[in-house]
Structure formats: structure tokens, C-alpha cells
Amino acid sequence: MNAWVLRGLVLAAVHVVIRTLLGFAIAQWPLQGSFLRWGMFLLVVIAALAWGFVDGRSDREAHPDPDDGDDLTMLWLKAGLLGAVVAGAVAWVVGKLPHFDLGDQGIFFELTSGAAWTTLLIFVPAMIGIAIGWYVVGRRRRKAESASEPARDTVSLEK
Template identity: 50%
Template sequence: MGAWVLRATAFGVLVVVLRTLLGFAMIYWPTEGSWLRILCLAVIVLAVAAWGLADGRGDRQANPDPERGGADLTVRWLKAGVAGGLGSGLVAWILDLLPKLDLGGNGLLFELTAGASFIVLLIFVPAMAGVALGRFLAGREHRTGAAAAA
């Protein structure tokens, strides 16, 4: 299985699970919606950034010289974001058709365009920040280790 497929599946499922939990929470605690939305958003951003950090760190450790390249993590995470956004939008739309489950009542067109584009950015941007930080930290460790050995 491709690395981007694993990431797309994991974060698509995470988005759908959090939207479902938020839908149930909004039924039983409608006055708590604002902080619950922020909490769900923070969970997604932190999970994506952590995985991006691990990817960037691993890539820099495998390829210590930034001039000689490494894995193309930008395309990997962009593919994961697009597939995760479209997949989670489609699944959320299907689940929203079930009775007693409220995921916002958005139409299919909205879920596959505006909703999916938000999820794409929600996956791609924190992942790229995590990759950059991971590469920086691993590169710094490599430079300090090489300086101490010399």
C-alpha cells in the first residue's frame, strides 16, 4: 500500500469519526458547540503535524545531505490530503443520510468541493509544517553529532 494511501485513510477516518462525535455532541450539548469544534480541529491538526514531523525527521535521517534530495514528501502529503478530503466528504454525506445522525446536512456538491478543500488544507498545511520542523531538527542533530565527532 502506498504511503499516501495509508495517510489518506487514517486522516479521512479521523475526520469522519470526529465529525460524527461532534454531531452527537451537538444533539446532547448544543451550547458547548464552539469549544467542541475547536477541540476537534486541534486534534486533527496535532495528529497531522505529528505524523508530518515523523516523516520529515525520518527522511532527513535517511538522507542527511539536503542538497542530494530525499523523499518527495510534498506530493505524498498532497495526495493524502486530496484523497482524505474527498473520501471523508463522501462518507460524511452518506452517514448524514442516516436518521438520528446529524453531520451538518450538507449536500454532496458541498462535501466534494468546499468541504473537501477545507480538509485538504487541514491535512496538507500542518503536515508540511511538521515535515519542515522534522527535517530541521534531524538536520540539526546530524550537524551537532558531526561537529562533536570531529
């Protein structure tokens, strides 16, 4: 299975599970809807951010030169698109089941506007996570290199 397919399907599952839990939670506590929406939103963002961080860190450890690294941008863009379309389709099907309230959006909305939002919800945090992962490994490598260098003698120019 391609790496982007795995990421897309897992994050689609995360998105659908969180939307389903959000639907149940809002039905139970309707006055807490804003808080619940933000909390569930953060869970999806954290999942993509964490996986992006792991990808960025492992890529920079495997390829110290930034020009030799993997193309993580396209990998995550494809994962975001796949995850968005799958999550939209599955959420629409789940929303049609009795006792599941995921909103009254139609399939057209789920596969266009909803999918665009979900793509960004996966792609942008993953890119931020990748950048942080690259930075952490690069910083650790620079510290290790500076610690292994011998101390230089300084020459005073004063007479």
C-alpha cells in the same frame, strides 16, 4: 498500498470519526459548540502534524542531503486530496443515517468546498510537521558533528 493512499485513508477516517463525535457532542451540549469545534479541529491538525513530523524525521535520517530526500510535498498533497474526497463522501453518507447529525450539507458541498477545506486541514499541518522533523534531525546531526570535531587552537594577534 501506496504511502499516500494509506495516509489519505487513515486521515479521512480520523476526520469522519471526529465529525461524528462532534455531531453527537453538539447535540448533547449545544452551548459548548464553539469549544467543541475548536477541540475537534485541533485533533485533526495534531494527527496530520504528528504524521508529517514522523515522515520528515525519517526522511532526513535516511537522506542527510536535502536534495536527495523523498518528495513528501506531493505525497502529502495526494494524501490530502484523497482524504478530503473520501471523508466528504463518507460524512455525507453518515449524515444521511438516522440519529447522525453532521450538518445539512449536500454531496456537492462535501466534494467541493468541504473537500478543499479538508485538503488544507491535512496538507498544511503535515508540511509544518515535515519541516519541524527535518529541522530536528538536522540540528541533532549538526550537534553531533560539532561535538566530534577536535577543538581548534586559537592564535592571538596581539603582541
